[in-house]
Amino acid sequence: xxxxxxxxxxxxxxxxxxxxxxxxxxxxxxxxxxxxxxxxxxxxxxxxxxxxxxxxxxxxxxxxxxxxxxxxxxxxxxxxxxxxxxxxxxxxxxxxxxxxxxxxxxxxxxxxxxxxxxxxxxxxxxxxxxxxxxxxxxxxxxxxxxxxxxxxxxxxxxxxxxxxxxxxxxxxxxxxxxxxxxxxxxxxxxxxxxxxxxxxxxxxxxxxxxxxxxxxxxxxxxxxxxxxxxxxxxxxxxxxxxxxxxxxxxxxxxxxxxxxxxxxxxxxxxxxxxxxxxxxxxxxxxxxx
Amino acid sequence: xxxxxxxxxxxxxxxxxxxxxxxxxxxxxxxxxxxxxxxxxxxxxxxxxxxxxxxxxxxxxxxxxxxxxxxxxxxxxxxxxxxxxxxxxxxxxxxxxxxxxxxxxxxxxxxxxxxxxxxxxxxxxxxxxxxxxxxxxxxxxxxxxxxxxxxxxxxxxxxxxxxxxxxxxxxxxxxxxxxxxxxxxxxxxxxxxxxxxxxxxxxxxxxxxxxxxxxxxxxxxxxxxxxxxxxxxxxxxxxxxxxxxxxxxxxxxxxxxxxxxxxxxxxxxxxxxxxxxxxxxxxxxxxxxxxxxxxxxxxxxxxxxxxxxxxxxxxxxxxxxxxxxxxxxxxxxxxxxxxxxxxxxxxxxxxxxxxxxxxxxxx
Numbered sequence: 001x002x003x004x005x006x007x008x009x010x011x012x013x014x015x016x017x018x019x020x021x022x023x024x025x026x027x028x029x030x031x032x033x034x035x036x037x038x039x040x041x042x043x044x045x046x047x048x049x050x051x052x053x054x055x056x057x058x059x060x061x062x063x064x065x066x067x068x069x070x071x072x073x074x075x076x077x078x079x080x081x082x083x084x085x086x087x088x089x090x091x092x093x094x095x096x097x098x099x100x101x102x103x104x105x106x107x108x109x110x111x112x113x114x115x116x117x118x119x120x121x122x123x124x125x126x127x128x129x130x131x132x133x134x135x136x137x138x139x140x141x142x143x144x145x146x147x148x149x150x151x152x153x154x155x156x157x158x159x160x161x162x163x164x165x166x167x168x169x170x171x172x173x174x175x176x177x178x179x180x181x182x183x184x185x186x187x188x189x190x191x192x193x194x195x196x197x198x199x200x201x202x203x204x205x206x207x208x209x210x211x212x213x214x215x216x217x218x219x220x221x222x223x224x225x226x227x228x229x230x231x232x233x234x235x236x237x238x239x240x241x242x243x244x245x246x247x248x249x250x251x252x253x254x255x256x257x258x259x260x261x262x263x264x265x266x267x268x269x270x271x272x273x274x275x276x277x278x279x280x281x282x283x284x285x286x287x288x289x
Numbered sequence: 290x291x292x293x294x295x296x297x298x299x300x301x302x303x304x305x306x307x308x309x310x311x312x313x314x315x316x317x318x319x320x321x322x323x324x325x326x327x328x329x330x331x332x333x334x335x336x337x338x339x340x341x342x343x344x345x346x347x348x349x350x351x352x353x354x355x356x357x358x359x360x361x362x363x364x365x366x367x368x369x370x371x372x373x374x375x376x377x378x379x380x381x382x383x384x385x386x387x388x389x390x391x392x393x394x395x396x397x398x399x400x401x402x403x404x405x406x407x408x409x410x411x412x413x414x415x416x417x418x419x420x421x422x423x424x425x426x427x428x429x430x431x432x433x434x435x436x437x438x439x440x441x442x443x444x445x446x447x448x449x450x451x452x453x454x455x456x457x458x459x460x461x462x463x464x465x466x467x468x469x470x471x472x473x474x475x476x477x478x479x480x481x482x483x484x485x486x487x488x489x490x491x492x493x494x495x496x497x498x499x500x501x502x503x504x505x506x507x508x509x510x511x512x513x514x515x516x517x518x519x520x521x522x523x524x525x526x527x528x529x530x531x532x533x534x535x536x537x538x539x540x541x542x543x544x545x546x547x548x549x550x551x552x553x554x555x556x557x558x559x560x561x562x563x564x565x566x567x568x569x570x571x572x573x574x575x576x577x578x579x580x581x582x583x584x585x586x587x588x589x590x591x592x593x594x595x596x597x598x599x600x601x602x603x604x605x606x607x608x609x610x611x612x613x614x615x616x617x618x619x620x621x622x623x624x625x626x627x628x629x630x631x632x633x634x635x636x637x638x639x640x641x642x643x644x645x646x647x648x649x650x651x652x
Contacts, residue, residue: 194341195366
């Protein structure tokens with residue numbers, strides 16, 4: 001096959017990427033610089049208004065007034081995404097390590113268990129948490145039954161329940177990459193460390209963790225990116241009381257009918273995630289050197 | 290430094306017994322090599338000494354102390370792994386320092402010890418490299434260096450040279466021997482390579498199917514093997530074996546091969562073999578004792594068809610048929626029989642072995 005014809009082979013893949021990734025991304029960025037049409041969609045002229053909206057509100061007399069409410073939503077979203085990532089890491093690393101230490105048959109069963117939630121719709125799974133956490137739910141019921149509390153604890157509709165939902169949804173994305181990294185470690189490395197006077201704690205801190213780090217970094221990005229834009233858990237478990245970027249974007253395209261602002265928010269999320277990606281891959285390259 | 294003592298040590302994995310009641314005394318400063326085919330239990334035995342596997346039975350003593358329940362990290366032994374087990378994220382210096390840092394050895398002494406060992410092993414230029422920037426031979430030296438800086442009671446080597454190419458293996462073999470001559474630390478070395486075992490060991494322990502076949506200095510094992518397994522395993526090319534019958538001819542004994550060829554047994558062996566006259570036995574002779582015609586005491590000449598000729602330079606290997614059985618002869622390269630010819634060969638009967646085919650023991 002000639003060098004010109006080899007392009008034909010990758011053409012389908014390029015087409016798919018072009019239609020489903022580059023084009024929507026381009027549209028999102030383009031829309032963010034347009035003016036909102038009150039009936040949905042966008043119209044001319046091109047403007048930076050959508051981005052100004054992050055920090056300023058247009059008053060009745062058309063003057064810009066500083067308003068931090070959207071910025072706070074963005075900051076809280078980032079904060080919750082970081083918290084989710086850290087909790088997933090703290091929970092996911094021991095789980096992955098535990099699975100690696102099992103026999104091959106048990107590993108397969110445990111890995112299947114980790115991926116099991118993927119088989120059930122996220123919406124349904126998230127609703128289940130409402131059933132568990134609400135005032136008359138399983139958790140409060142069990143605590144009351146055990147005589148620990150008499151009045152139901154406010155488990156639902158706060159940052160804690162949002163965090164719980166996010167961690168629950170994204171934990172497998174942390175466990176799997178760490179597992180695949182740990183699985184490749186030569187068991188002799190651990191034995192050699194024991195031989196070199198290391199205690200179990202020292203083995204974990206000095207050998208397992210440094211070797212697991214690439215997997216942990218991959219997992220962190222896989223958790224952070226979708227957690228930042230997630231709107232199911234915040235909406236359902238947060239009760240929509242406290243907005244996060246995901247819900248805010250969704251609102252702009254539905255009830256608020258402000259497509260440019262929604263597009264601008266999406267662009268910001270994309271930029272934040274891409275920045276994290278770039279920093280990460282830079283760091284990974286440095287470490288490899 | 291310390292001696293190592295194994296008393297009736299055994300190891301089972303589930304229902305499979307891989308090491309059977311091994312007794313072994315290793316003196317302080319001795320270099321002992323465990324050798325045998327894969328699956329013979331040699332590595333498991335080493336791992337039990339290291340504390341990486343627990344014995345199912347028996348006792349292991351290091352320096353006179355029972356260590357069955359002592360963890361690997363408290364045994365003060367240093368193991369060199371076949372895969373080297375270097376930490377990819379650490380430099381050579383950090384790898385070598387790892388054990389010392391955990392033991393909280395002062396910085397100055399760590400640097401000093403690493404410098405000295407790096408100097409011995411020719412690693413000084415490589416201290417800041419990461420393992421993936423090193424060649425196989427260099428990695429192997431780092432693995433040894435990491436063990437040496439610790440100045441342990443016992444060195445354990447688990448097939449340390451098997452990942453190197455042939456040339457490097459010979460070089461590192463000599464290096465290891467030189468190091469042991471410099472610092473005579475008790476060493477247990479595991480290999481499947483009988484040449485490595487012969488060249489390195491003060492004493493060789495030949496293992497087969499989880500049991501010790503024979504223990505002895507290399508030359509004893511070579512010349513006085515205790516069993517058919519040892520006779521066949523030590524030496525390359527291996528010993529030739531022929532089915533035979535021991536018969537009395539006058540006041541002398543003779544080994545009678547399958548085709549009726551009678552080979553006179555040296556008079557010195559008459560008493561040793563007298564009790565076995567009339568039995569079907571196995572006759573063993575090393576290739577170097579089947580030569581071109583030579584005048585020596587106790588030599589028997591036979592005629593043998595030549596199948597293959599392999600010139601090696603310093604000698605020539607002949608694959609011949611003796612009494613219908615394939616055999617290897619080592620001959621002077623100056624004599625040049627051709628394939629298809631019938632060569633006259635001399636058998637050095639002074640070096641003969643007779644084996645009991647049932648027990649596999651040498652008579």
